[in-house]
Amino acid sequence: MLWLSKEQARNRFQSELEFIQCLANPNYLNFLAQRGFLRERSFINYLKYLLYWKEPEYAKFLKYPHCLHMLELLQYEHFRKELVNAQCTKFIDEQQLLHWQHYSRKRTRLQQALAEQQPPQQQQAPPHANAAAK
Amino acid sequence: MATVLEKSTKERLLSVVDDLEVLSRELIEMLALSRSQKLPQPGEDTQVPRCAVILELLVQRDREFLQLMEVAQQQGKVHQEMQLLEKEVEKRDSDIQQLQKQLKEAEHILATAVYQAKEKLKSIDKARKGSISSEEIIKYAHRISASNAVCAPLNWVPGDPRRPYPTDLEMRSGMLGHMANLPTNGVNGHLPGDALAAGRLPDVLTPHYPWQSSDVSVGMLPPHHGNDFGLEPPGHNKENEDDVEAMSTDSSSSSSDSD
Numbered sequence: 001m002l003w004l005s006k007e008q009a010r011n012r013f014q015s016e017l018e019f020i021q022c023l024a025n026p027n028y029l030n031f032l033a034q035r036g037f038l039r040e041r042s043f044i045n046y047l048k049y050l051l052y053w054k055e056p057e058y059a060k061f062l063k064y065p066h067c068l069h070m071l072e073l074l075q076y077e078h079f080r081k082e083l084v085n086a087q088c089t090k091f092i093d094e095q096q097l098l099h100w101q102h103y104s105r106k107r108t109r110l111q112q113a114l115a116e117q118q119p120p121q122q123q124q125a126p127p128h129a130n131a132a133a134k
Numbered sequence: 135m136a137t138v139l140e141k142s143t144k145e146r147l148l149s150v151v152d153d154l155e156v157l158s159r160e161l162i163e164m165l166a167l168s169r170s171q172k173l174p175q176p177g178e179d180t181q182v183p184r185c186a187v188i189l190e191l192l193v194q195r196d197r198e199f200l201q202l203m204e205v206a207q208q209q210g211k212v213h214q215e216m217q218l219l220e221k222e223v224e225k226r227d228s229d230i231q232q233l234q235k236q237l238k239e240a241e242h243i244l245a246t247a248v249y250q251a252k253e254k255l256k257s258i259d260k261a262r263k264g265s266i267s268s269e270e271i272i273k274y275a276h277r278i279s280a281s282n283a284v285c286a287p288l289n290w291v292p293g294d295p296r297r298p299y300p301t302d303l304e305m306r307s308g309m310l311g312h313m314a315n316l317p318t319n320g321v322n323g324h325l326p327g328d329a330l331a332a333g334r335l336p337d338v339l340t341p342h343y344p345w346q347s348s349d350v351s352v353g354m355l356p357p358h359h360g361n362d363f364g365l366e367p368p369g370h371n372k373e374n375e376d377d378v379e380a381m382s383t384d385s386s387s388s389s390s391d392s393d
Contacts, residue, residue: 026299065284
C-alpha cells in the first residue's frame with residue numbers, strides 16, 4: 001500500500017517524527033519492552049526503517065537528538081532484551097540525566113572558578129544550580 | 135666483417151714472409167751453386183731464366199709484402215679509432231643508465247604525488263557531499279539547546295519535570311496521542327492507525343509542542359516505503375493512552391507497573 005496523497009505523507013511524517021522522539025524516553029522504552037513490542041519482527045523491521053532519520057535532511061527536525069542514539073542501540077537484540085528490566089531503564093534514565101546535566105555543571109564550575117579568582121569586592125554568590133551538582 | 139674464408143692480414147703477411155724466405159734461400163743456393171761450379175754447363179741456360187724467375191718472384195713477393203704492410207698500418211689506425219669509439223660508446227651507455235635511474239626515480243615520485251592528489255580530491259568530494267551550511271548548523275544547534283533538549287537548564291534541580299526526552303504530557307498531546315484518543319473500534323474493525331494509513335481520518339493536528347512538527351517540515355516527506363514490514367501501525371498508541379498515566383518520568387519514583 002503506497003502513500004497516495006501529500007496529506008497522508010505529511011501525516012505519516014509527523015507521526016514518525018513524534019514516535020522516534022518518544023524513543024528517547026527510557027521509561028517509554030521499558031513500556032514497549034514489557035508489552036513485548038520489541039520482540040515482534042514487524043516492529044524490529046520498523047525500527048530499522050526509522051534509521052532514515054539519521055540523514056541530515058531529516059535529522060534537522062529532531063528536537064530531542066538522544067532518540068537517535070537510542071534508535072541505534074535498539075537495532076541490537078541484546079539491548080532490546082535488556083530493556084524489559086526496570087532497573088536497566090532506570091539506570092539508563094539516570095545516566096541520561098547526568099549526561100544532560102554535564103555541560104551545565106561544567107559551566108557552573110567554570111563560573112565558580114572565575115568567581116574565586118575575582119577580587120573580594122566583586123565576589124558573587126555561587127549559582128543556585130550548584131546545589132544540583134553531585 | 136671479414137669472412138672466415140679470407141685469410142687475416144697477419145697470416146698473409148707471414149706467408150709472404152715465408153715465401154720471401156724460401157725464394158731468397160733458393161736464389162742464394164743457386165748463386166752459391168753456380169759460383170762453386172764455375173764451368174758453363176749445358177743446363178746453364180736453363181738456370182739463368184730460373185734465376186730471373188726467382189728474382190721476379192722475389193720482387194713480386196716484396197711488393198706484396200710492402201702492400202700488406204700498408205694495409206696492416208691502415209688496419210691498425212682503424213683499430214685505434216674503433217677503440218676510441220668504443221670508449222665513447224661506453225661513456226654514453228653509462229650516461230644513459232644514469233638518466234634511466236633518474237627517470238625511474240622521478241616517475242616514482244610523480245606517481246606518489248599523483249596518487250596523493252587523487253586521494254585529496256576524493257576527500258574533497260566527500261567533504262563537499264556532506265557539507266551543510268554553517269547557518270543551518272547554527273540554527274539547529276540553537277534549536278536543540280534553547281529548548282534544553284541536550285543541555286540541562288542552569289537552574290535545574292531534582293524535582294524539575296523537564297527532561298531530555300518528551301515527557302508523558304508531551305507525548306499525549308501530540309498527534310499520536312490524539313490518534314489514540316479516537317474511538318478504538320475504528321473503521322471496519324481496524325485500529326485507528328490503520329485508518330490513518332488508509333487516509334480516511336481527518337487531520338486532527340494542532341501541535342502544541344515544537345518537537346512534534348513545525349511549519350518548516352511542511353515540504354518534508356518520509357522516504358517512500360510501503361507498509362510492508364508487516365507492521366500494525368500505532369496500535370501501541372492505544373495502550374499508550376491507557377497506561378501513559380502509569381508511566382512516570384519522575385526520576386525518584388520506581389518503574390511503572392502496567393496492567
